[in-house]
Amino acid sequence: MQNPRRLHIYEMPLDFGASRHGSDMGPSAIRLAGLRPRLEAIGCAVERYASPMPPKAQEAVEPGNPKAKYLPEIAAACAALAGAVEESVSGGAFPLVLGGDHSVALGSLAGMGAWAEKSGAALGVLYIDAHGDFNTPETTPSGNIHGQCLAASCGLGLPQLVNLHRPHRKVDPRNVCFLGTRDLDAGERDLMRGVGATVLSMSEIDRIGFPEALRRTVGFFRGRGVDAVHVSFDMDVLDPMFAPGTGIPLPAGLTNREALLAMEEIAATGLVRSAEIVEVNPVLDVRNQTAQLAVALIARLLGEKIW
Ligand SMILES: [Mn+2]
Numbered sequence: 001m002q003n004p005r006r007l008h009i010y011e012m013p014l015d016f017g018a019s020r021h022g023s024d025m026g027p028s029a030i031r032l033a034g035l036r037p038r039l040e041a042i043g044c045a046v047e048r049y050a051s052p053m054p055p056k057a058q059e060a061v062e063p064g065n066p067k068a069k070y071l072p073e074i075a076a077a078c079a080a081l082a083g084a085v086e087e088s089v090s091g092g093a094f095p096l097v098l099g100g101d102h103s104v105a106l107g108s109l110a111g112m113g114a115w116a117e118k119s120g121a122a123l124g125v126l127y128i129d130a131h132g133d134f135n136t137p138e139t140t141p142s143g144n145i146h147g148q149c150l151a152a153s154c155g156l157g158l159p160q161l162v163n164l165h166r167p168h169r170k171v172d173p174r175n176v177c178f179l180g181t182r183d184l185d186a187g188e189r190d191l192m193r194g195v196g197a198t199v200l201s202m203s204e205i206d207r208i209g210f211p212e213a214l215r216r217t218v219g220f221f222r223g224r225g226v227d228a229v230h231v232s233f234d235m236d237v238l239d240p241m242f243a244p245g246t247g248i249p250l251p252a253g254l255t256n257r258e259a260l261l262a263m264e265e266i267a268a269t270g271l272v273r274s275a276e277i278v279e280v281n282p283v284l285d286v287r288n289q290t291a292q293l294a295v296a297l298i299a300r301l302l303g304e305k306i307w
Helices: 023-032 035-042 070-090 102-119 148-152 186-194 202-206 210-222 256-267 291-303
Strands: 006-012 043-048 096-098 123-128 176-180 198-201 230-235 272-277
Touching: 006 023, 006 035, 006 070, 023 035, 023 096, 023 272, 023 291, 035 043, 035 291, 070 096, 070 102, 070 272, 096 102, 102 123, 102 148, 102 230, 102 272, 123 148, 123 210, 123 256, 176 202, 176 210, 198 202, 198 210, 202 210, 210 256, 230 256, 256 291, 272 291
Parallel strands: 006 043, 006 096, 096 272, 123 176, 123 230, 176 198, 230 272
Antiparallel strands: none
């Protein structure tokens, strides 16, 4: 099968957004799990495989603001990523971002949002995550920015994050579809309801079945008139049985087969223009299996087929 997709892969070795460290080694683990040859085997041209981040400070960094820990470090790294992502997608390449913790989504979405604004495209986000990542400094129980990244990208929260790369929100929250959600803080749930988010939660999946949940996901983007979808995949959406190497493992998650099918079905829409896969934490992993599954998920999203 020929897949003419031109890829720009951006490694984001950043774990300042999370409480448990180690996801900064996620990009290395994904590289070692064979991402590049796997994608080249399905005809992807890897034109760029680099990190846009400034080098991490050698000395110990203090968390600073307890409601938004490591804000300057995260903002600097994500601003660099945003510029790279915008340049890639504007040039017709597919930006693939490898986290790192989920705060890297601030950079991906800032870059995609800037491109969408300039090109007049309607941007949608498929947020596949156990969590909502929709807290603000007012609602956050932890002060971790990975739990605030999507709210900030939708225009809620700290101005330094909301206005990253370019002023104002990056994506219309009504164009965001959550899939596999199973743990929301009370405050973020209220915020998500308030902005009209669409949530295909784990209990909804169990009620209607996974294939129907995927049909509704695809139908959602078509119904909203979305031209370009960014897929944001947090490995903690998977059951820890399949993905033990992640910062916040939570029981009763997706199976590996469900997640692979989700990637295949969303790829088939032809709407996916960018993606990130985050929260691979090799420190907590068993024989790199979480990184290996991440590679399989990315491959499926970029056109790999069994038959
Ligand atoms: Mn997340």
